[in-house]
Amino acid sequence: MAYTYDDENIFAKILRGEIPNQTVLETDHSLAFRDIYPQAPTHVLVIPKGKYVCYDHFAQEATDAEILDYTRTIGEVCKMEGVADGGFRMIANAGEAGVQEVPHLHVHILAGRPLGRMLQKA
Ligand code: 5GP
Numbered sequence: 450m451a452y453t454y455d456d457e458n459i460f461a462k463i464l465r466g467e468i469p470n471q472t473v474l475e476t477d478h479s480l481a482f483r484d485i486y487p488q489a490p491t492h493v494l495v496i497p498k499g500k501y502v503c504y505d506h507f508a509q510e511a512t513d514a515e516i517l518d519y520t521r522t523i524g525e526v527c528k529m530e531g532v533a534d535g536g537f538r539m540i541a542n543a544g545e546a547g548v549q550e551v552p553h554l555h556v557h558i559l560a561g562r563p564l565g566r567m568l569q570k571a
Pocket residue numbers: 459468470471482483484485486487541542548549550551552
């Protein structure tokens with residue numbers, strides 16, 4: 450699958466500073482910020498600064514430095530938000546079946562309430 454990145458997606462605008470965000474952590478290659486419509490007491494989105502549509506795109510094409518930075522940023526956000534104590538969930542939706550709204554890779558970190566089973570039958 451060859452991915453085409455849409456420069457006008459909302460997270461690209463956040464990265465360009467055209468739309469404000471509540472930043473949790475910023476590094477050389479990654480940005481973590483609070484979801485505008487939180488679905489749990491803790492709901493943080495972590496995105497790479499590079500132009501990657503979804504996780505497999507990133508895993509196939511990102512540099513080692515980007516992958517290391519992104520993984521460590523997710524770990525640092527989990528630590529900062531204290532999510533390990535009560536448990537948490539990470540979600541990376543992709544494409545149509547994954548119901549991905551914003552076509553820029555993002556991992557959701559959700560915590561602070563019982564989150565239910567992973568998937569419900571459609
Ligand atoms: P997806 O369905 O693509 O996995 O999730 C996209 C997420 O982005 C949603 O949880 C939605 O609430 C969040 N979102 C959409 N627009 C904005 C925005 O302008 N700012 C922030 N902080 N989050 C947004």
